[in-house]
Amino acid sequence: MTWLDQVPWNEHGLVAAIAQDAASGKVLTLAWMNREALEQTAKTGQAVYWSRSRNKLWRKGEESGHAQKVREVRLDCDADAVLLQVEQAGGIACHTGRERCFYRKLDNGRWVETDPVLKDPAAIYREGSGKK
Amino acid sequence: MTWLDQVPWNEHGLVAAIAQDAASGKVLTLAWMNREALEQTAKTGQAVYWSRSRNKLWRKGEESGHAQKVREVRLDCDADAVLLQVEQAGGIACHTGRERCFYRKLDNGRWVETDPVLKDPAAIYREGSGKK
Numbered sequence: 001m002t003w004l005d006q007v008p009w010n011e012h013g014l015v016a017a018i019a020q021d022a023a024s025g026k027v028l029t030l031a032w033m034n035r036e037a038l039e040q041t042a043k044t045g046q047a048v049y050w051s052r053s054r055n056k057l058w059r060k061g062e063e064s065g066h067a068q069k070v071r072e073v074r075l076d077c078d079a080d081a082v083l084l085q086v087e088q089a090g091g092i093a094c095h096t097g098r099e100r101c102f103y104r105k106l107d108n109g110r111w112v113e114t115d116p117v118l119k120d121p122a123a124i125y126r127e128g129s130g131k132k
Numbered sequence: 133m134t135w136l137d138q139v140p141w142n143e144h145g146l147v148a149a150i151a152q153d154a155a156s157g158k159v160l161t162l163a164w165m166n167r168e169a170l171e172q173t174a175k176t177g178q179a180v181y182w183s184r185s186r187n188k189l190w191r192k193g194e195e196s197g198h199a200q201k202v203r204e205v206r207l208d209c210d211a212d213a214v215l216l217q218v219e220q221a222g223g224i225a226c227h228t229g230r231e232r233c234f235y236r237k238l239d240n241g242r243w244v245e246t247d248p249v250l251k252d253p254a255a256i257y258r259e260g261s262g263k264k
Contacts, residue, residue: 003242016162018150025157030148030213042238075243076233077226081162083234094209101208102215106174110135111207 004035008080014050015080019093021100022071022085028093028100031060038073038082045070047086064124066090090119097121136167140212146182147212151225153232154203154217160225160232163192170205170214177202179218196256198222222251229253 007015014032021028031049033041037057040048047068051058061067068086075082094101096117103115139147146164153160163181165173169189172180179200183190193199200218207214226233228249235247 003238006243016148018159018162020159027150027152027159027215030150030208030211042241073238074234075236075238076162077228077230077235079162079233081234083159096209098209101211102206102213103209104207106135106205106207109174111138 004039007035007038007075007082008078009035010080014052015082017047017049017082017084019047019068019084019086019088021088021093023087026100027102028068028086028088030101031058033082041070041084042073047084061089064090064092064095066092066124068093092118092124095121095124097124136171139167139170139207139214140210141167142212146184147214149179149181149214149216151179151200151216151218151220153220153225155219158232159234160200160218160220162233163190165214173202173216174205179216193221196222196224196227198224198256200225224250224256227253227256229256 009015013034017031017033019029032052034050037048037050047060047070049058067089070084070086072085073082091099097119098115098117103113104111105114141147145166149163149165151161164184166182169180169182179192179202181190199221202216202218204217205214223231229251230247230249235245236243237246
């Protein structure tokens with residue numbers, strides 16, 4: 001039984017993957033991994049996820065350049081999750097051009113945006129600027 | 133449309149909920165919330181989850197005493213997740229008696245336990261000691 005067999009893959013063959021900035025401690029993203037994604041993450045030292053919307057492997061940063069260098073991988077007790085400590089390229093983890101995906105905060109019954117857009121998504125994903 | 137309607141509930145009516153220790157920045161747990169759990173979390177200031185194994189609301193700490201006082205709730209861009217900043221009662225978030233659920237680290241192809249058991253689970257969940 002390998003370390004990959006010990007991961008409690010869910011009914012879709014996925015595990016939730018939390019990425020935390022190794023320097024600031026901020027939680028940047030929650031994404032999903034299948035077995036191949038986790039294996040490649042461990043092998044390459046770069047975060048590889050499973051895109052549920054595109055239904056394929058997603059090498060974080062392949063289009064945006066905002067890759068995540070993985071410093072540590074942790075597994076939780078039973079809730080189907082791994083935790084990555086990452087170095088976030090460009091200081092931008094979110095496709096909206098923000099540092100992190102968790103940029104809205106609950107404040108008196110509404111979600112308030114607290115984090116600025118650091119780079120225009122149109123510029124991040126401009127045709128031809130991709131890293132594919 | 134209320135703030136609860138803006139949460140991208142998944143096909144099971146759930147959203148992933150990451151709890152991060154407000155003081156240390158450590159990611160403690162990944163659990164799940166349904167609409168009622170999130171509403172009650174916001175209302176009471178104490179983490180309430182949806183137990184997928186028991187199929188009912190789970191007031192964190194109701195049996196163990198290890199409640200989570202919620203200081204902040206954040207919502208992510210699109211990945212169906214909320215992020216809580218919490219004060220962890222007893223300094224133990226995991227049902228195994230450890231500080232956090234992410235107590236295993238990937239090290240050369242195997243999961244290595246890095247975090248000690250702070251309290252024997254048998255003592256935490258001993259009959260009669262429950263907080264129900």
